[in-house]
Amino acid sequence: MNLENITQLIKERRTHPTRFFNDKEVPKELIKQLLENGNWAPNHKKTEPWRFVVISGEGREKFVSEVKTELEEAQKNGADIPGDKVNKFALHFRKAPVAVAIIANLDEEHRLPEWEEMAAVSMAVQNIWLSATAAGLSAFWATPPFISQLGSCLDLKPNQKSMGFLFLGYANRPFPANGREPIEDKITWKE
Template identity: 40%
Template sequence: MNRPIFNVEEVNKVIRNRRSMFVTQFKQNDPVDDSLIEEILENANWAPTHKLTEPWRFVVFSGEGLRKFADFQADLYMQRSEKNGNFIEATYQKLKENPLKASHIIAIIMKRDLKANLPEMEEVAAVAMAVQNMYLTAAAHGLAAYWGTGGPTFWPEAKEHFGLGEEDKLMGFFYVAKPATDRWPQGKRNPIADKVSWVK
């Protein structure tokens, strides 16, 4: 295979203009085509991975699946908070309603391959790079998307619900929708020179 020729300006453009866009910025009741979600996931599958463990796994919720996810996380929140005595109605409603405002929600999972004998950090990083590929693909298509680690992400019951082993991790949820407006969020970064030391 010959070395591919990339459009460097376009690569820089999509990287530097990728933005998180949240539920309040979603266009509702206008689903993203499944083929775009499949492209997002295909690009996720090409993230760097030491020893080719490919530790990323995804569960995609769409259509009625969004309601199933919403009911699951809201009901689980209620069960957990009743035990702890810290139930908040607004939190319950948010967990119940926000998933229905998305087109697709993708659960992000890190599946460990213990035989590979890799540090967990490498596998977590590989999944994070897969999510960055998802972000960039969504941005290139002009979609609204964000990676959230709220709700059931760190609840042990959710881990069990997704069939994860002790060494596996639920790493959050990637929300995707069409944006409600053509206005693209402005980004801001401090200068890279403030964060780099050169040794020559």
């Protein structure tokens, strides 16, 4: 590995909407390797706050059914949950062969600010995403507006928060780079 290779990999990472995924199955061993790479993200106090729930195969429809039941109950209790957002959420599970629920396992001793734990989980996701790119996979991270209603569907503990879902699959077409504004516009040097 050299700087040129990692730079190229970072620039090739893309967000591919699930509507462009095909039906090709993602091998379980590959998913495990991606998550293992996520496990090496930096974090303070060795809290390793990332947790993952892998939803694939027939488990996708079962999970969507559980979510819909949970959301219907929340709506009965006054929650404002737009039906179109629920349908879009379900569509992601139908289009992507794998969904990984991203969970922040917050330090129960509160030794760190919550944002640091969330940042560590985000770095784990970046490791997974870059690894997926290197393996030829596409990824899409989505956080539905009703994410706070999914605690029981994901078996969350009181100290855990869902940060959305990383959908993984193979895309039917490559996505071009959308580019970035020059880094010079984002740096202040104090020498």
